[in-house]
Amino acid sequence: MPKTRRGAASYSKKYTEEDILKAIEAVQNGMPKKAAATKFGVPRATIQFRLSSLFVKSKPGPNTVLTEDEEKVLVDWIITCCKKGFPRRKVDIMLSVEQFLNKNPRQNCFINNKPGDGWYRLFLKRHPEISIRTSEAVTAAxxxxxxxxxxxxxxxxxxxxxxxxxxxxxxxxxxxxxxxxxxxxxxxxxTKVLAAKGCKNVYEIDxxxxxxxxxxxxxxxxxxxxxxxxxxxxxxxxxxxxxxxxxxxxxxxxxxxxxxxxxxxxxxxxxxxxxxxxxxxxxxxxxxxxxxxxxxxxxxxxxxxxxxxxxxxxxxxxxxxxxxxxxxxxxxxxxxxxxxxxxxxxxxxxxxxxxxxxxxxxxxxxxxxxxxxxxxxxxxxxxxxxxxxxxxxxxxxxxxxxxxxxxxxxxxxxxxxx
Structure with missing residues (x-):
């Protein structure tokens, strides 16, 4: 991380991950590294490091319970089921993960190997190709x-x-x-109505x-x-x-x-x-x-x-x-x-x-x-x-x-x- 003067504002990057990817693509298409660094505002050293074999893509935070490949299998299964007319629900995903961990035990913070709402939200965040939708009822015929x-x-x-x-x-x-x-x-x-916070009994006369x-x-x-x-x-x-x-x-x-x-x-x-x-x-x-x-x-x-x-x-x-x-x-x-x-x-x-x-x-x-x-x-x-x-x-x-x-x-x- 670059040095900063005492009392100065904390350092923040002036370029995004998207800028880096565009610069790398330009270099791979024949543009000099220095020219790509100037055009996209990315340090030349960063471009050079990203192109080297030393760079390994990492994610912030602790490792996920399921590996990247295992989550990809789960995502592919969700998409395939939806295309066949059998869309999966939240409870199906949670149950599938629980059954998988029962067969493939590993250290995790879940209760009885069953993931919670937090894992589910982060799973959807990690895989934006999956979204929550309202299904349309279709007969078998x-x-x-x-x-x-x-x-x-x-x-x-x-x-x-x-x-x-x-x-x-x-x-x-x-x-x-x-x-x-x-x-x-x-x-x-x-439809939904307004009531006092914490009120459990809200009625409306038909x-x-x-x-x-x-x-x-x-x-x-x-x-x-x-x-x-x-x-x-x-x-x-x-x-x-x-x-x-x-x-x-x-x-x-x-x-x-x-x-x-x-x-x-x-x-x-x-x-x-x-x-x-x-x-x-x-x-x-x-x-x-x-x-x-x-x-x-x-x-x-x-x-x-x-x-x-x-x-x-x-x-x-x-x-x-x-x-x-x-x-x-x-x-x-x-x-x-x-x-x-x-x-x-x-x-x-x-x-x-x-x-x-x-x-x-x-x-x-x-x-x-x-x-x-x-x-x-x-x-x-x-x-x-x-x-x-x-x-x-x-x-x-x-x-x-x-x-x-x-x-x-x-x-x-x-x-x-x-």
């Missing part, structure tokens, strides 16, 4: 989808649309739609039944528009107060369990979606992408849609998390908006219970204030639907390795949807 499956679907749909002189529709965002239903909890999960929810059918266009939705109530007959609370252009449906079925989907297409398209003077025919749920598959519905110029196209099975714009971009911000709107409603109705009568007005506020057209347009783009471009898809979401596990639809099956 969805996990079998491969890139080849999806590309084959794009080829089949493109071929079918060209045979029927409909492929040009995909060039007009106002004529490309995606319809799907989702549910909204009337009493969304509580303003509705904790697990009650309503299904809502939505359709989005590639131009960013959201068509009037249809709310499905688990009732035998429609109540007058509910009918009066919902906007006039919205749809109302009834089913025993509150879920979508074939009859309700038929009603939605003919009483809500089609009149809206006519009112907006949308050019027909239009393409409506839907998932393969049985409520969307019906011969009478297909024939009726064909008469009205609505071409139904089923998305590849179990791939809606990749191909469906509603799932990719629309529903998550929409549900976040719903939660915010419910919290705003609670502030003005501290003693009132949120009922089915209040659902429509609150949802209308959420859609008006928090749903952005650009988000919806980006969803269609990310799914490769509009513009039609399978290369736009993030195929890293595909966990399958071949296209033989799920047979693609035949041309005959595709025609029954149009």
């Amino acid at each position: 969805s996990a079998n989808i491969s890139e080849a499956n999806i590309r084959q679907w794009f080829i089949q749909i493109e071929q079918h649309l060209k045979e029927n002189d409909c492929f040009d529709i995909l060039q007009d965002p106002s004529r490309v739609y995606n319809g799907d239903e989702t549910n909204f909890q009337i009493c969304p999960k509580n 303003h509705a039944q904790a697990k009650s929810c309503l299904t809502v059918m939505f359709t989005f266009s590639a131009s960013g528009e959201t068509t009037p939705p249809m709310i499905i109530y688990p009732l035998k007959r429609m109540r007058a107060d509910i009918r009066a609370s919902v906007p006039l252009d919205w749809g109302l449906g009834l089913s025993d369990n509150g879920w979508m079925n074939k009859d309700l989907f038929f009603q939605y297409i003919h009483n809500i979606l089609y009149p809206y398209l006519v009112k907006k003077q949308i050019k027909f025919p239009i393409i409506l992408f839907v998932d393969g749920h049985k409520s969307h598959m019906n011969y009478d519905l297909s024939e009726s849609c064909k008469e009205k110029g609505i071409i139904l196209i089923a998305l590849y099975p179990n791939a809606t998390r990749i191909l469906q714009p509603a799932d990719v971009s629309a529903f998550k911000p929409m549900k976040n908006a719903w939660k915010k709107s419910v919290l705003n409603w609670r502030r003005s109705n501290l003693t009132k219970t949120l009922t089915k009568v209040d659902f429509g007005p609150i949802l209308k506020t959420a859609l008006e204030e928090f749903v952005y057209k650009s988000t919806i347009r980006n969803g269609f783009k990310a799914c490769g639907i509009c513009p039609w471009n399978p290369d736009a898809i993030d195929f890293s979401k595909c966990l399958g390795t071949n296209c033989d596990d799920i047979k693609p639809r035949t041309r005959k099956q595709n025609k029954t949807l149009c």
Whole structure:
């Protein structure tokens, strides 16, 4: 360490490790050491020492319990498991280290060979290629989808649309739609609140039944528009107060369990979606992408849609998390908006219970204030639907390795949807 005068400030380097690495790289590429030292502000002696066989890379602090090679094996295992759809959690890592130390005993400061939170934090710090993420739930069938499956679907749909002189529709965002239903909890999960430090019992009164929810059918266009939705109530007959609370252009449906079925989907297409398209003077025919749920598959519905110029196209099975714009971009911000709107409603109705009568007005506020057209347009783009471009898809979401596990639809099956 360079000498300093008594009373002077302590010595600190004026160059970083990055500067040293750049200087060494420059020297290895033919630049003289003196010139590299001047350019990057690193002493020539430091560069010369780093290039010599005497230099050994060391880390500050005591040695880690696991060697560098052993930790690399652990990191590779974590990354490999994640790619296969089996992401590891903190407890898995701790348990794996404990089992390894039980089989390979060595001196350590762990209790019963089990590492603590401190080791875990430092492990993540030593390996920045590992980060804490929130996993996305995927069914076993969805996990079998491969890139080849999806590309084959794009080829089949493109071929079918060209045979029927409909492929040009995909060039007009106002004529490309995606319809799907989702549910909204009337009493969304509580967010964090403020309380006295150390308080262990913090309660909040639910303003509705904790697990009650309503299904809502939505359709989005590639131009960013959201068509009037249809709310499905688990009732035998429609109540007058509910009918009066919902906007006039919205749809109302009834089913025993509150879920979508074939009859309700038929009603939605003919009483809500089609009149809206006519009112907006949308050019027909239009393409409506839907998932393969049985409520969307019906011969009478297909024939009726064909008469009205609505071409139904089923998305590849179990791939809606990749191909469906509603799932990719629309529903998550929409549900976040719903939660915010419910919290705003609670502030003005501290003693009132949120009922089915209040659902429509609150949802209308959420859609008006928090749903952005650009988000919806980006969803269609990310799914490769509009513009039609399978290369736009993030195929890293595909966990399958071949296209033989799920047979693609035949041309005959595709025609029954149009």
